[in-house]
Amino acid sequence: xxxxxxxxxxxxxxxxxxxxxxxxxxxxxxxxxxxxxxxxxxxxxxxxxxxxxxxxxxxxxxxxxxxxxxxxxxxxxxxxxxxxxxxxxxxxxxxxxxxxxxxxxxxxxxxxxxxxxxxxxxxxxxxxxxxxxxxxxxxxxxxxxxxxxxxxxxxxxxxxxxxxxxxxxxxxxxxxxxxxxxxxxxxxxxxxxxxxxxxxxxxxxxxxxxxxxxxxxxxxxxxxxxxxxxxxxxxxxxxxxxxxxxxxxxxxxxxxxxxxxxxxxxxxxxxxxxxxxxxxxxxxxxxxxxxxxxxxxxxxxxxxxxxx
Numbered sequence: 245x246x247x248x249x250x251x252x253x254x255x256x257x258x259x260x261x262x263x264x265x266x267x268x269x270x271x272x273x274x275x276x277x278x279x280x281x282x283x284x285x286x287x288x289x290x291x292x293x294x295x296x297x298x299x300x301x302x303x304x305x306x307x308x309x310x311x312x313x314x315x316x317x318x319x320x321x322x323x324x325x326x327x328x329x330x331x332x333x334x335x336x337x338x339x340x341x342x343x344x345x346x347x348x349x350x351x352x353x354x355x356x357x358x359x360x361x362x363x364x365x366x367x368x369x370x371x372x373x374x375x376x377x378x379x380x381x382x383x384x385x386x387x388x389x390x391x392x393x394x395x396x397x398x399x400x401x402x403x404x405x406x407x408x409x410x411x412x413x414x415x416x417x418x419x420x421x422x423x424x425x426x427x428x429x430x431x432x433x434x435x436x437x438x439x440x441x442x443x444x445x446x447x448x449x450x451x452x453x454x455x456x457x458x459x460x461x462x463x464x465x466x467x468x469x470x471x472x473x474x475x476x477x478x479x480x481x482x483x484x485x486x487x488x489x490x491x492x493x494x495x496x497x498x499x500x501x502x503x504x505x506x507x508x509x510x511x512x513x514x515x516x517x518x519x520x521x522x523x524x525x526x527x528x529x530x531x532x533x534x535x536x537x538x539x540x541x542x543x544x545x546x547x548x549x550x551x552x
Contacts (some may be wrong), residue, residue: 259315263308270301436502436530436548437494439518440470440538444510445477446503446518449538451490463539471537480517487518491525500528502548507533 274297440447447457449470454460457476461469478487494501501522505515515531522529528551 255315259311263312266304266308270304273297274301433498434528434551435499436551437499438538438540438548439501439503440472440506440534441503441511441515441518442472442506443474443477444514445472445479446487446514447472447477448490448501449540467539467541469537469539480514480521484521487521488525491522491527494527496525496527500530500551503529503531504534504538505531507535 277297438449440449447470448454449458451457453476457473457478459471459473461471463469478490480487501518503515503519505511519529519531530549530551532549
């Protein structure tokens with residue numbers, strides 16, 4: 245900024261020197277013209293030429309005045325800009341100092357809080373650290389003891405769970421009743437047709453729609469499990485015509501119905517209704533209560549009861 249001010253002053257001085265030099269030159273010319281006029285009185289004066297020279301001189305002076313005023317305005321503008329920039333810079337520095345002051349005040353406040361939490365001397369600090377160490381050691385010991393107890397508890401629960409699984413498997417084996425596939429029974433020479441009664445419906449095994457009304461799962465080469473589908477089957481009350489039509493397809497001289505009834509009221513009601521329809525059509529039957537789904541085996545198992 246100082247270099248720019250020096251350049252402006254140099255330009256101003258050059259302009260002023262040029263202006264004063266021109267003025268001096270014009271003055272000398274006027275003096276010479278006046279002297280020549282006085283030395284030759286015989287020569288008439290040319291007032292028009294003198295007036296034009298004076299007008300040119302006045303015009304030059306006006307131009308120099310305009311130039312000086314412009315230079316002065318530029319100097320004032322440069323000075324104002326310089327002052328404005330300095331003021332802005334000073335304001336920015338002041339804001340920066342204020343921010344630094346606030347930051348230092350916050351750090352001082354934080355250090356004061358930390359200082360309050362520190363013991364008054366090194367001996368108290370050592371005592372406090374020892375106390376905290378003992379607390380941490382105690383907590384570690386308690387955690388180890390708790391971990392040991394939890395491991396023992398988990399082992400006990402796993403042992404109980406294993407025992408419960410064995411009991412469940414044993415109970416399931418005891419409750420599972422395997423049945424053999426239909427074949428001739430006793431001296432009558434008749435075969436039986438397994439009919440599951442569950443969910444208030446009847447599910448004949450061997451019906452044309454057997455695969456649609458059962459979930460059939462092969463357990464092994466010798467056993468197949470039949471699980472009735474709740475939304476399927478035939479209701480003896482709502483689907484009586486379908487049941488009658490199915491019963492008509494049964495050769496009552498060669499076959500009879502073996503009902504496996506699950507122990508709930510809707511099943512027994514449906515069984516009684518289906519039984520009445522069968523007896524009214526001269527079809528024999530046998531029945532027994534059930535708990536689990538039926539499993540048919542090729543060899544072994546239990547057959548149906550005697551025809552009633």
